Amino acid sequence: MATQTKPILHGYFRSSCSWRVRIAFALKGVEYDQLPVNLIKDGGQQLTEEYKALNPMQQVPAVEIDGITLSHVTKILLFIPGPHLLPADPKARAQVRMISDLIASGIQPLQNLYVIQKMGAEKMQWSQHFINRGFQALEPILKQTAGKYCVGDEISMADICLVPQVYNAERFKVDMGKYPTIKRLNEALLEIEAFQVSHPSRQPDTPDDLRA
Numbered sequence: 001m002a003t004q005t006k007p008i009l010h011g012y013f014r015s016s017c018s019w020r021v022r023i024a025f026a027l028k029g030v031e032y033d034q035l036p037v038n039l040i041k042d043g044g045q046q047l048t049e050e051y052k053a054l055n056p057m058q059q060v061p062a063v064e065i066d067g068i069t070l071s072h073v074t075k076i077l078l079f080i081p082g083p084h085l086l087p088a089d090p091k092a093r094a095q096v097r098m099i100s101d102l103i104a105s106g107i108q109p110l111q112n113l114y115v116i117q118k119m120g121a122e123k124m125q126w127s128q129h130f131i132n133r134g135f136q137a138l139e140p141i142l143k144q145t146a147g148k149y150c151v152g153d154e155i156s157m158a159d160i161c162l163v164p165q166v167y168n169a170e171r172f173k174v175d176m177g178k179y180p181t182i183k184r185l186n187e188a189l190l191e192i193e194a195f196q197v198s199h200p201s202r203q204p205d206t207p208d209d210l211r212a
């Protein structure tokens with residue numbers, strides 16, 4: 001019987017998508033190894049030919065798991081073995097997928113590193129713009145769907161998508177006072193150990209000045 005090798009996360013401490021994967025591993029109790037990819041050093045280690053062979057999009061995260069390499073964050077979250085991140089109820093599942101996609105496809109790509117590097121001096125205002133645009137849509141949706149967490153009272157993929165996006169909103173100085181439901185959910189989720197141990201301030205590649 002071949003021994004099961006541990007999954008390997010190629011990520012970056014404060015990449016929001018890398019953090020999403022770390023949360024899922026922690027929530028599911030799956031041990032994994034990390035091979036950090038420094039997105040800034042040497043012009044960006046994600047741009048090397050070696051990393052391109054692993055993830056042709058040259059972004060993080062990339063996860064080597066069960067003999068395959070996955071890169072799109074929501075697909076990784078749903079593939080990691082363990083307690084499911086989607087509710088049993090079909091309507092609630094659809095709401096979790098909708099909220100997850102709004103964040104992972106509708107907000108994050110518009111403020112990811114590759115894009116904001118093209119924005120140059122205006123990166124802060126454009127990142128704020130796109131995060132506000134997404135949160136203005138998300139706030140009324142979450143008012144409808146949320147209980148203790150994004151959809152009802154069970155943690156789901158939507159919660160895993162939300163928290164790192166709020167972290168980026170705070171980095172880009174978005175006024176979170178405009179989004180009381182998002183703020184409440186984020187605060188509740190940050191009380192959970194899986195969201196704490198996976199935090200950008202507690203990773204092997206966290207710079208000393210940003211370490212908790």
Ligand SMILES: O=C(O)/C=C\C(=O)CC(=O)CC(=O)O
Nearest residue numbers: 014015016017039111112113
């Ligand atoms: O500033 C840096 O340290 C480099 C890159 C990132 O954090 C990644 C992003 O900003 C996009 C994202 O996490 O969604």
